[in-house]
Structure formats: C-alpha cells, structure tokens
Amino acid sequence: MGESAAAAAGSGAGSAAGSAAASGAASGAEPTEPVMSESTAKVEAHDPAFPAKFLEFMRTGWAEDSLAVKPSPGTPRYAERRAALSAQFPGETLIIPTGREKARANDTDYPFRAGSDFAYLTGDLDPDSVLVFHPVGDGHDPVLYTKPRNSRETDDFFRSRDGELWVGRRATLTEKSASLGVETTVITDLERVLADCAPRRTRVLRGFDPEVDAAVRPWTEKDEKDQKARDGRTRDQELAIAISELKLVKDPWEIEQLQDAIDATVRGFEDVARMLPADRGVRERLIEGVFGLRARYEGNDVGYSSIVGAGRHATTLHWIRNDGVTVPGELLLMDMGVENQNLYTADVTRTVPVSGVFSSLQRDVYDIVYRSQQAGIDFIKPGVKFEDIHLTCMRVLAEGLFDLGVLPVSVDEAMDKESTIYRRWTLHSFGHMLGIDVHDCSNARKENYRDGVVGENYVLTVEPGLYFQAEDELVPAELRGIGVRIEDDVLVTATGTRVMSDGLPRSSAQVEEWMAAQRAAGPRLPGA
Incomplete structure (x- = not known):
C-alpha cells in the first residue's frame, strides 16, 4: 500500500437496547433509563432493573472455568523489547496505552485493534489497557494495567456492556500475566499511579487514550514546551521515536x-x-x-x-x-x-x-x-x-x-x-x-x-x-x-x-x- 453487539433476545439477534428492554419485560419489571458511562460516553443499555429473585438466581450455579494458560510464543521477544526501551529512559516513568473502542455509530463500535506500539511491547490485544514502566534503580518494572475478568461475585458478568455473557470471557489477571509474561493489575489503579508520577520525569505515548492524555497533561505541559524549544522534539515525541526505531530491525520471530x-x-x-x-x-x-x-x-x-x-x-x-x-x-x-x-x-x-x-x-x-x-x-x-x-x-x-x-x-x-x-x-x-x-x-x-x-x-x-x-x-x-x-x-x-x-x-x-x-x-x- 502506498504512503489507513449482538444481543440475545427474541430471535437471538438485535440491538443491545432492544435485548435489554426485552429482558426487563420478561422479568416483569420496567427497564431503567439508559445510563451514560463517564468513561465511554456510551449508553449502557444492557442493564434493566431486575427483581431481586432473578439477581440471586443469576449469582449461583456457575462452574469454575479456569484456563490452562501457556506463554505466548512471542513472550520472550516482548520482554526483550521492553528491556531495550527501558535502557533508553532510566529513572523515568513511561506510559503506553493501547487505546479504547471507537464508536462507529450510536452504540455500535468498530472492531477493536490494539495500538501497534503497545502490542509490540506486550502482545496484549485487548482494549482499555495501559503499560507503565515504573523506574526502579537503573531499570524499570513494567506493569500492565488492564480490565480483569468480570467476577461472578458481582453482577457485572451479565449486566455490564463488557460482561462476558454479552461479549465473551476476559482473561483473569493471573491468566493474562502467565500468557504475556508481564505483571498485571487492575486498570482502576491507574488513576492513583498517574497522580503519583514525578513531574518532568514522565513520558506518555499520546493520541491513544484521551483519559491518559488528559491526566498527564497538567504536569508536563510546560516541560514539553521547554523541551521543544531546545531541540524541536517534546519528551513524549522522543518516546514515540524510540519505540518506532526499535522496530526497524526485525527479529527472527x-x-x-x-x-x-x-x-x-x-x-x-x-x-x-x-x-x-x-x-x-x-x-x-x-x-x-x-x-x-x-x-x-x-x-x-x-x-x-x-x-x-x-x-x-x-x-x-x-x-x-x-x-x-x-x-x-x-x-x-x-x-x-x-x-x-x-x-x-x-x-x-x-x-x-x-x-x-x-x-x-x-x-x-x-x-x-x-x-x-x-x-x-x-x-x-x-x-x-x-x-x-x-x-x-x-x-x-x-x-x-x-x-x-x-x-x-x-x-x-x-x-x-x-x-x-x-x-x-x-x-x-x-x-x-x-x-x-x-x-x-x-x-x-x-x-x-x-x-x-x-x-x-x-x-x-x-x-x-x-x-x-x-x-x-x-x-x-x-x-x-x-x-x-x-x-x-x-x-x-x-x-x-x-x-x-x-x-x-x-x-x-x-x-x-x-x-x-x-x-x-x-x-x-x-x-x-
């Protein structure tokens, strides 16, 4: 190239909103008003009001289904790439998001495709994840902040628009860590992590996650301007350059x-x-x-x-x-x-x-x-x-x-x-x-x-x-x-x-x- 939800109601297909309404009607309860998620700005139409008996019934009777996870064949390569990137930025926090699902129209999304730089460093193909390099001595401890599997101890697995009865099973944190060879933790911890990052010692791969961009910008805006005035590149651009240049030479895998x-x-x-x-x-x-x-x-x-x-x-x-x-x-x-x-x-x-x-x-x-x-x-x-x-x-x-x-x-x-x-x-x-x-x-x-x-x-x-x-x-x-x-x-x-x-x-x-x-x-x- 030269130098670019289905729902399960009635017949088994249809809009998520229609399915949720049908579920509510079947339960004898009126569906609640759709809830606007602050993080996704999308209508949460999968969550009608259910009777207490139905909710209690849904929480029981589920067998354990843990997966026998093997490391991905590319796992050693991802670790080598993270080490190579770490060596270029000692003592600095590096934040690399994969991105979020993007709306195609109304409450339907484009199929998600992981951010290339993020995937190059992790092998993780799921949305809403962020890789953070935490500085430790002369190196880093990379941690993957990601959405875990919806616990059966809550109702999210069948009520959330991301619940596994709607979109399929997510890996648990343990499963994902075993597969990718990187420490994982819940994405909800990220806000605290960003708040604790030292000013002027943080670099962000921008343009993939607006919430991450917004959270980091107040700390680095002046520093970015100063850096650009010195050599024409911002600190964040230097991170993007470094990842891009790691990709020049292809390894055997x-x-x-x-x-x-x-x-x-x-x-x-x-x-x-x-x-x-x-x-x-x-x-x-x-x-x-x-x-x-x-x-x-x-x-x-x-x-x-x-x-x-x-x-x-x-x-x-x-x-x-x-x-x-x-x-x-x-x-x-x-x-x-x-x-x-x-x-x-x-x-x-x-x-x-x-x-x-x-x-x-x-x-x-x-x-x-x-x-x-x-x-x-x-x-x-x-x-x-x-x-x-x-x-x-x-x-x-x-x-x-x-x-x-x-x-x-x-x-x-x-x-x-x-x-x-x-x-x-x-x-x-x-x-x-x-x-x-x-x-x-x-x-x-x-x-x-x-x-x-x-x-x-x-x-x-x-x-x-x-x-x-x-x-x-x-x-x-x-x-x-x-x-x-x-x-x-x-x-x-x-x-x-x-x-x-x-x-x-x-x-x-x-x-x-x-x-x-x-x-x-x-x-x-x-x-x-």
Whole structure:
C-alpha cells in the first residue's frame, strides 16, 4: 500500500437496547433509563432493573472455568523489547496505552485493534489497557494495567456492556500475566499511579487514550514546551521515536510472523483469481470480499483497507471505495494484505488483465513497472541509502516514459531535483518499512529511515507504479485510464534480498500463466 453487539433476545439477534428492554419485560419489571458511562460516553443499555429473585438466581450455579494458560510464543521477544526501551529512559516513568473502542455509530463500535506500539511491547490485544514502566534503580518494572475478568461475585458478568455473557470471557489477571509474561493489575489503579508520577520525569505515548492524555497533561505541559524549544522534539515525541526505531530491525520471530501474513495473502490473491471471470464484469467489492474472507479465516483481518481498482480506478493510488466493476480487456489493480493473529501485516499489489492476457500496450506499461521494481530489488543490500533505492526505481520509470513518448524532456532533465516532472505519472515513493504496521516505523527520525541506509533484517515494500489519468491530455489517448503497480515484500539479507511474496508471479508472462492456472483450478473456500 502506498504512503489507513449482538444481543440475545427474541430471535437471538438485535440491538443491545432492544435485548435489554426485552429482558426487563420478561422479568416483569420496567427497564431503567439508559445510563451514560463517564468513561465511554456510551449508553449502557444492557442493564434493566431486575427483581431481586432473578439477581440471586443469576449469582449461583456457575462452574469454575479456569484456563490452562501457556506463554505466548512471542513472550520472550516482548520482554526483550521492553528491556531495550527501558535502557533508553532510566529513572523515568513511561506510559503506553493501547487505546479504547471507537464508536462507529450510536452504540455500535468498530472492531477493536490494539495500538501497534503497545502490542509490540506486550502482545496484549485487548482494549482499555495501559503499560507503565515504573523506574526502579537503573531499570524499570513494567506493569500492565488492564480490565480483569468480570467476577461472578458481582453482577457485572451479565449486566455490564463488557460482561462476558454479552461479549465473551476476559482473561483473569493471573491468566493474562502467565500468557504475556508481564505483571498485571487492575486498570482502576491507574488513576492513583498517574497522580503519583514525578513531574518532568514522565513520558506518555499520546493520541491513544484521551483519559491518559488528559491526566498527564497538567504536569508536563510546560516541560514539553521547554523541551521543544531546545531541540524541536517534546519528551513524549522522543518516546514515540524510540519505540518506532526499535522496530526497524526485525527479529527472527517477527520475520516468521510477516511470512505467515504474506503466505495467507498469496492464498487470498489466488482465491480472487480463481473466481474472477474473463468474459464478464464483477463488482470490485466482490473481489474485496473474497480476499477479506481469507483474511478473517487465516488472520485477524485485512491489514489496511483493500484497494481494488478496475480500469481507470487503478490510476487512483488509494482507491478504497471499490464501487466499480471489472471490464474484460481492462486491467485490475489489487493492493491487499492479510494481518495475522499477532497483527503483523503483508502489503502486496498485483495488476492483472481481466481477460487473462495483456494487450500490447498494457504489456508495455506493465513491463516498465516490472523492470523498475526488479532494479530496486537488485539494488537493495545493507548500507545502501533509501533515497538511492528510490532513484534507481524512478530512473527506470522515467526511461520507460521517455520510450512511450510521454516525457516532454530528456530522462536526465526529468530526473533533475529541480524538475522531477516524471512524477506526474508516479506520485509515490518506491516503498516503505513493513511490520506490525503497514507503514511501519513511521515515527523514526529521518536520518535513521528515509534519509538513512538500509540494514540487515529490515523488511521493505518495493512498489513502483505508473498511472495515466483518464483526463490527462498530455499522454496519448490510448494510455489514458491505465494504472499499474507491482508491490512485493522484501527481507534485507546480509548480501541482498529475499522476496517474501514470491509465491505470486511478477513478470507479465508469469501473470498470464498464473491467471490461467488459477482459473483452471476453479473457485475455492478457505479451509475447504
């Protein structure tokens, strides 16, 4: 990607409010008025007034269901990352929230996705948790403040909107600690902890939890201004930078996670090719849905909004409306990636001919982009500059534009830093870092990323593209509406690269062969 409650009443489905009202009616009691939660600002509609006999009945007769918890395979890695972050900020309190569920509309939420930095340091995927590094000597004691399982000794397990009869069982504090390898305690202790933090010795990862941001701001606002005046960065920004730069080098477990996501993505592209008809159109959203099925079956979800651009829509870099229809004889650009269960994501783009065979002109454009990508991949090795990778890819594109008769100047003139007019037809860079975010390491300092050099065990995308807008009068009419991007996920090795997404074809001839083979195999469902 270039540089994004059900309730159980009546028939078994419906709004939470409707279910609560039905429960109240069944009990013979009128439901209470909905209660507005101060912490969530959402209507608590799961809590009608119940008769005392019903409440007493609900509190009894429940068997123990403790879980046999094993440490997560990533637990040692999370501990190593916390230790590395701790070493950079001795004597300081570090506060890293994961975030809260966000309202989609009224009392329905978007599916929660843990904050990437928080997940990178803990492996915890639940909402409403905060990781705090408490300074101890030259190091820290990290503590995870989180919501515990609703105790059966209270009524929350069936009355709260977060109760397990509504949304499922939460881990107990003991279970979560055993799984993640970090001390855990109840989130309600956090307010006291924040109040006890020493002024000017606290850093917060901001923008994830408004309550944490608000609680810390009165102590650090002046200090932040003073710090920014000295070096242009606030103390909190330095924390975000440090976490981002820890992610630059991928450890072996992370590489396994990325390969897992990429392999699932390959299968998702195959699913699409198997159902894509050559002789009639299908909606872009059908393609999005077929891939999304694979993402939900094998992973957590898609890693970003799937881009499915048929025909002229392929010329819009981030086309996520996906409301068009494929046309035989035109191209189809698909930029999609599976996010795996540990939140590592793939990011792969393929442009294919709907009919199964490129036209002569489509092939010419495609082959230019392919040569550009191959040049970039061949150039990458430890120590080369990101900027030089970009220029390597862009020069091949500029040469191709010149050969097509599109460039109004020479290749050298077009590539000149004072010109770069070739970019009219390719606005984005060659690629970006990939990991637990599709655009990973985005807070890293320029000198350590965009203005820096590539290191071993970096994982990058290489994704050049050419886009000829349908309204562009500066290109021949036959090119208008053609968009091509090829994107692969690449691991930097000691001597060069390994293309992690090589399960998909890249050259035009390989794409045609692959399309034919997938169509011959026929449609399939994941797991079938």
